[in-house]
Amino acid sequence: MPASRRALDVLVIGAGLAGLACAHDLLAASRTVGVLEASDGVGGRVRSDHVDGFVIDRGFQVFNTSYPQVKRRLVLRDLRLRRFTPGVLVHTDRGRVRLADPTRAPRTVSSLLSGPSAGPGDLLALALLSARDMLGPVGPLKRADDHTTRTALAAAGISEEFTDLFFRPFLSGVFLEDELETSGRVFHLVWRSMLRGTLCLPAAGIGSVPARLADALPTDTVRFESPADRLTDDGVLLADGTEAAASAVVVATGPGPATRLLPGLDMPPYRVVTTYYHSASKVPLAEPTLLTDTRLRFLNSCVLSEVVPGYAPAGSALIATSVLGEGATGGEGALRDALAQTYETDTADWDLVTTRTVHDALPAMPPPQPLTRTSRVGPGRYVCGDHRTTGSVQGALASGARAAREILRDLSR
Structure with a gap:
């Protein structure tokens, strides 16, 4: 089978946060690195789309400025961060309570x-x-x-x-x-x-976080629309039949592709979340505050355009509401009724812009939860992702950093 490029020191499969962090640290150590990404962009679960003038993050996400890996890798002012209110509004049977x-x-x-x-x-x-x-x-x-x-x-x-x-x-x-x-x-x-x-959102959407990480890599480091079929003795066989050669391979994908490429890999179950994005002509809550519900009809809701005005076109408000699983109990209509109660407004004229279901949104972390695990799974085989640490931006980045450290030690031998 033909080799697509010269042999590299390391091939990283997946251009999510963990894979990008791993590639960056390896390149900083003067190793030759390539990143194979199955989709058309970086970020994995951390991406932003544009739908009818709205910025749609893939699942409701927030950005935490205190993470050590974030401070190490990103210039926060470049993200033009916009803050949430430091607290929540809780809907109870007796009305809303501000905490x-x-x-x-x-x-x-x-x-x-x-x-x-x-x-x-x-x-x-x-x-x-x-x-x-x-x-x-x-x-x-x-x-x-x-x-x-x-x-x-x-x-x-x-x-x-x-x-x-x-x-x-x-x-x-x-x-x-x-x-x-x-x-x-x-x-x-x-x-x-x-x-x-501080909990906040970048002005251009959560997808600007991996975009900034990718911008720090040399041009052509990441190959898009290049899904991996299987690992070989010499590297990775791609779905198009070409082979990419490398001394070491890091699997930095979601749980499905990771367990397919690395049979027998210990993988925790993942939580599923669905986010409904509604638009309204009137702002239902004129503040950048998370709204929760003691009846747990949804996880949280927020007027995203109050956090970042650019998330919605002029004259519209964008409301994001997340629920557990693949959809709201009773459907979108029941969710709309719940939002009418919690926002204390009529939602009949709200328009559903889109929904986003993320099947591998977060690994389950029951006790006892290891805070970090080795990336080594075999000779020349490594894995990274938040399932090796904790389910967070910090966990994903830290996992990529650990994989890079272990690869560098092994290659130096």
Whole structure:
């Protein structure tokens, strides 16, 4: 079978965040690298489309400025980041409750104490938990015994009532599961990152994050529309019958292609999320704030055009609402009814712009959850992705960095 190009040191299959980070670090070490991408662009699950003048991220996503890998690899000002409100609006059976970060919005403390949201005991427990996670060293968080998030919250003194009011609705959108069964160790690390950073969106869409990473690579490093058929003794056989030769191959794809290319690979189950994008002629909530629902009819909702005005054409508002699985229970009509209640407005004239279902949105992370795993799966064979670390932008980038380190050590021998 013909070889498509000269032999490289490393071939990376997949131009998502993990694959791009891996390729960048290998190139920085003066290794020859090629990236094979099956689609027509970089990013994998982190991409942005343009539909009828709207910016549509593939699944509702936010960008956290505190991640170490993000700080290392990106110039944040180049992304023109726009912030979310530091808090959430929670829809309850008694109406909406605002829960804000008191460290960034001190005036909200009195309203929390006087309202139905939290009592002094919960606020004290939350303050102690947050201070430890935010200000303390990260080592103890990583080494702690691992239990579920619900158990971790109870151990911190958070009442079940406050957990069900705030943490369960909010974290269901973070971990894409609504039972708080995710690793408590992962929760503490995520909570730390949220307190230390800012949740925001790039002005051009979340897809500009991998685009910036790809721009830092030499021209022609990434070959698009080049799906890998199988790994060979000499490299990778592509679907078009050509073979790309390399001393080492890194599989940095989603779970499906990864397990096909690397039979026997240990892969966790993945969470599925669907995001509905509606347009409205009137802004239903004139602030860049996440809206959650204690009845869990959806994970979260937000007027994205209030976060980034460029997400919608002039005169329109873009509302993104995410649900677990492949669609809302009862369909889009039932979801629209729920949104009418939570936004406290008529949604009958909202138009459905599009939906996006991401089948491999996030790996399940039950306890005990390893925070990192080796990328080596065999001689000259490596794998990276958030399934090797934690389900986050930080996890994907860190996994790519670890794969690069291990490859460089092996090649140097």
